[in-house]
Amino acid sequence: AQTVTQSQPEMSVQEAETVTLSCTYDTSENNYYLFWYKQPPSRQMILVIRQEAYKQQNATENRFSVNFQKAAKSFSLKISDSQLGDTAMYFCAFMKGSTSGTYKYIFGTGTRLKVLA
């Protein structure tokens, strides 16, 4: 069974600094997809970034980038120039197919990030 592990329950970072959130996963599949979602205090889950496993290039979205290490099954999120609005719970997710052909997410337990002024 696929699992997703986030080993850092809580982290904090000073405003304008860089922080890295870790995520490891376990799967026997070769083609899969990984995501980072953000859940601010408003509770609205928002997609931060996505990565296809067959792509060697790491995905980047403005201040957010990933370090995808397929052999190590590691998918960390780097936030550069941290802002107060980055304070949120961050979830790593793995997408898998089901018997019906529907794709569904498997989520990690989350990392609560607090950006300090």
Add this chain to the structure above:
Amino acid sequence: DVKVTQSSRYLVKRTGEKVFLECVQDMDHENMFWYRQDPGLGLRLIYFSYDVKMKEKGDIPEGYSVSREKKERFSLILESASTNQTSMYLCASRQTGGGVTTEAFFGQGTRLTVV
């Protein structure tokens, strides 16, 4: 913008009551999902629906059922609420077209307390 709307942000129910959590999406998405979010456990999939009247069990379906009579609406039903079902419930929807990287869109969650 895609909008996923959950009928209540906060709900308090008594043990043994039948509880309905409603979710509506406005983008004609085929797939809809119900997750449960608990501290330290992340999001766990309860049920999902891949089309109208079609459903599939997730990882923790016990004590729950679902209904999808119309494409835009996906209901989660607690037949007889128990205190261990006190949790945050998140609904999501997703388009099947566009490939597997198509993102899911989430509602704002319903915090259910069973007393």
